[in-house]
Amino acid sequence: MSPLDFTVEELDELFDLAEDIERNMGKYATSCLGKKLATCFYEPSTRTRLSFETAMLNLGGSVLGFSDAAASSAVKGESVSDTIRVISCFADICAMRHPKEGAPMVAADRSSIPVINAGDGGHQHPTQTLTDLLTIRSLKGRLSNFTIGLCGDLKFGRTVHSLIHALERYEGINFIFISPEELRVPDYIIDVLKERSIPYEEVIRLDDVMPQLDCLYMTRVQKERFFNEEDYVRLKDFYILNKEKMEQAKPEMMVLHPLPRVNEISVDVDDDPRAAYFKQVQYGVYVRMALILTLLDSVKEKGGKG
């Protein structure tokens, strides 16, 4: 599942459903009774896995799975394709995180149940993007006509890649990429922006662009994807958003972060009404509930698991 598996209209329906869930949680409390979600996490996670599990439990379903590759048959050499065929016998839907780019896609091809990509290496993180889009839509009232600054590790940050990919399809989005030279957005993403004449700018200093932003998307430097410790240490504190920097921002600028945060947002920003990163976590549960419901319904419409 990638954000582009849905059209903009289908995304709108998904977000309408997520907003209805937010307002009328009780109405959905038994929607997935008897259904099981498997979470297959080959890479560490707190939010995404627990958010998926909470979503399924809120819908009255149950959950099973593993949170560490070392606790799965991967250590015995089992392929992802075989694992998913086995999981398909146990569960109705699966959320998979894997360090290898494309692994959840390979699994989806071999699976008889829906497989949701919960993050694949430095590539994509579609459900974080659904979370980000729902947060922006709910708090700003629209998904078009704004300037978004993406700041930090734009090279390895998969949430950034998925978010750019999704926002490309909305009207009037102006991208400002803020990163050190070494952590710029990969060329394959920039090429698409160029091809489609979508406005973007690449800068190094956050201060230079802060007053222009309607939304600032901060990210941590992705330690686990660095080839050498020295580079990580040199770059890890390149950006630190603090109270003082927030003074240069528009009064209604929204600060998002997929979390976990390391040092890139100082805790003194947390009480600023513009800091939306903890609200974002809550929206993540609503949108995953909406996604599970939508995918299980489409399985039902197709008649069974296949």
Ligand code: NCD
């Ligand atoms: C992100 C991820 O795993 O890519 N975390 C998350 O799922 N919310 C961001 C990160 O790890 O920096």
